[in-house]
Amino acid sequence: xxxxxxxxxxxxxxxxxxxxxxxxxxxxxxxxxxxxxxxxxxxxxxxxxxxxxxxxxxxxxxxxxxxxxxxxxxxxxxxxxxxxxxxxxxxxxxxxxxxxxxxxxxxxxxxxxxxxxxxxxxxxxxxxxxxxxxxxxxxxxxxxxxxxxxxxxxxxxxxxxxxxxxxxxxxxxxxxxxxxxxxxxxxxxxxxxxxxxxxxxxxxxxxxxxxxxxxxxxxxxxxxxxxxxxxxxxxxxxxxxxxxxxxxxxxxxxxxxxxxxxxxxxxxxxxxxxxxxxxxxxxxxxxxxxxxxxxxxxxxxxxxxxxxxxxxxxxxxxxxxxxxxxxxxxxxxxxxxxxxxxxxxxxxxxxxxxxxxxxxxxxxxxxx
Numbered sequence: 001x002x003x004x005x006x007x008x009x010x011x012x013x014x015x016x017x018x019x020x021x022x023x024x025x026x027x028x029x030x031x032x033x034x035x036x037x038x039x040x041x042x043x044x045x046x047x048x049x050x051x052x053x054x055x056x057x058x059x060x061x062x063x064x065x066x067x068x069x070x071x072x073x074x075x076x077x078x079x080x081x082x083x084x085x086x087x088x089x090x091x092x093x094x095x096x097x098x099x100x101x102x103x104x105x106x107x108x109x110x111x112x113x114x115x116x117x118x119x120x121x122x123x124x125x126x127x128x129x130x131x132x133x134x135x136x137x138x139x140x141x142x143x144x145x146x147x148x149x150x151x152x153x154x155x156x157x158x159x160x161x162x163x164x165x166x167x168x169x170x171x172x173x174x175x176x177x178x179x180x181x182x183x184x185x186x187x188x189x190x191x192x193x194x195x196x197x198x199x200x201x202x203x204x205x206x207x208x209x210x211x212x213x214x215x216x217x218x219x220x221x222x223x224x225x226x227x228x229x230x231x232x233x234x235x236x237x238x239x240x241x242x243x244x245x246x247x248x249x250x251x252x253x254x255x256x257x258x259x260x261x262x263x264x265x266x267x268x269x270x271x272x273x274x275x276x277x278x279x280x281x282x283x284x285x286x287x288x289x290x291x292x293x294x295x296x297x298x299x300x301x302x303x304x305x306x307x308x309x310x311x312x313x314x315x316x317x318x319x320x321x322x323x324x325x326x327x328x329x330x331x332x333x334x335x336x337x338x339x340x341x342x343x344x345x346x347x348x349x350x351x352x353x354x355x356x357x358x359x360x361x362x363x364x365x366x367x368x
Contacts, residue, residue: 005229006124008043008055014332015052015070017042021109022065026058026116029102033059050318051083051242055119062121063101067114069331079242081105084115086164086241090215093162094154096237120237122226127276133232137282142233144284145292150235151220151256152296155249159215168245170213177251178203178310185317188324191340195347196316199309202354208250208306211299216252218243221259222277250307253293257286257304257359258311258346264363266352268345274315285360308359309350316346 011017019040026040027033037059045053045064054065066080080103087100103115129135159165182200217224219240228234259275262285270279277283284292286308294301319339326336352362 005121006045006130006226008045011042011044011054012333015044017054017065017067017110022056023058025104025109026056026063026102029104030061030116032061050322051080051240056116062119063116064098064119065114065116067110068112069325070111080113080115083242083244084117086167086244087115087117089162089164090157090159090241093157093159096150096235097241098237098239120226122236123229123232124226124239125222125232125277129277135232135277135280137280139232140277140280140282141284143227144278144282144289146233146235147222147225148289148292149296150225150238151217151252152293154217154220154238155214155252155297157215159246164215165246167215168247170246170248171210173213173247174210174251175207177247178207178313181310181314181317185313185320188317188321190320190324190327191343193316193340193343193347195351196313196320196343199313199347199350199354202350203306203310203313206306208302211248211250211302213246214249214252216245216247216249217241218245218252218255220252220256222275249297249299250302251310253290254304254307254309254311255314256311257290257308258315260286260289262286262360262362264361266345266349266363268341269349269362272342272345274342287358287360290359304359305353305357309353312346312350312353316343316350319343319346 019042022042023040041057043055045055050069051066052069056063056065066083068080084100084103087097091097091099098117098120101116101118105113107113123130123133159167178200182204185196185200217238224238224240225235226237226239228236260278261270261275263279287304290304291301319342322336323339323343325331326333326339349362353359356362
C-alpha cells in the first residue's frame, strides 16, 4: 500500500524554505530535538492553490509545515495563527484533524508566519489517483457516503465546548458571505466576465433564511481528505482548515457542490479538472449528494440552487484572486496562468443553474 501514500516532490522554484532557520526553530520548540539532529530535509506537496504545504523531515520525524503563498497579502485567508488554533482546539471534539505541533509568528524566520503539524500518512485522491488505486463503482459510492456523513458529523460538533465560538458570527452569515465574495472578486478582477457579476447580483437578491450555526470547513472536497490506504472509504483526517468558521452549514455544502462535477456538466466546466473523481461510476449527482446530506444531518433541505451558485461564485473568486497574483508576477506557478478560463466556466455554469432552476443536468439541451 505504500505506493498509494500521498507523496511530496521537490520544492518549486521560488518557494524554497531556509532549512537552517527552520532547524533552529524546530529545535527550540519541539521536544526531543536539540539542534544536533542532522540537516532538515524539505519537500513540497504539489496540490492546492492557496497556502503552501511542505513535508519536513528532521531528527527521524516527519512533519507538515504550512505557510502563506509568496506574494499574498497576509489577511484572514492566510492567517496561520488562526489555522493553528483551530487544529489545536478542534481535536478535543472531532477526531479527524492532524495534531498541531508549533506555531511561529516571527516572519523573519521563514519570511512569513507558519505552523507545523503531525503528518497523517494516507491517500489523498487528486484528479490523478495514485497508481494501484482501485476506484470502482462500489468504492466511489461508499466514499461518497463517507464524504457526506463526515461533513454532517463535523457540522454537529460542539464548537463552543472546544473554545471555537469566537471564530465567527452565524447571524447574518449568508448575506456577509455573498457580499464579501462579491467584493473580493471585484477587487481581484483582471478581465471582464459578466456572468460572474450577474450571478453575484442574483445571490444578493435571493438570500434564503438563515439555517442555524455550525462549525463549517469552507473548502470540503476530496483532495482535503486523507484516506486509509487499506480502506479508501475510511477518512483518517480532514486538511486545510484556513477558511473554517462558524456559519450556516448549507453554505459549506454549497462549496462542496461547486467542486462536485456531474457527467452531464457543460464541457468547459468538466475540462477544468476541479474534481474529476466525481465523474467516475458509482458517484451520486449533485442533487443526490445534497439530498444525502439533508438525510445524514437531519436538516430540512432548502432549494439547492442558491447554495450551488454561491459555491460557484466563491470558487470563481478564489481562482480570480490566484490568477491576479499570477498576472502581477507574484507567482510563477504555471498552473495559475489558465485560471481565468476556470473563472469563465464557473460563471457560465452559475447562469445555467439560475436559468434552469436546478443544480444538475446543466449540459446542452438535447436536439429537438
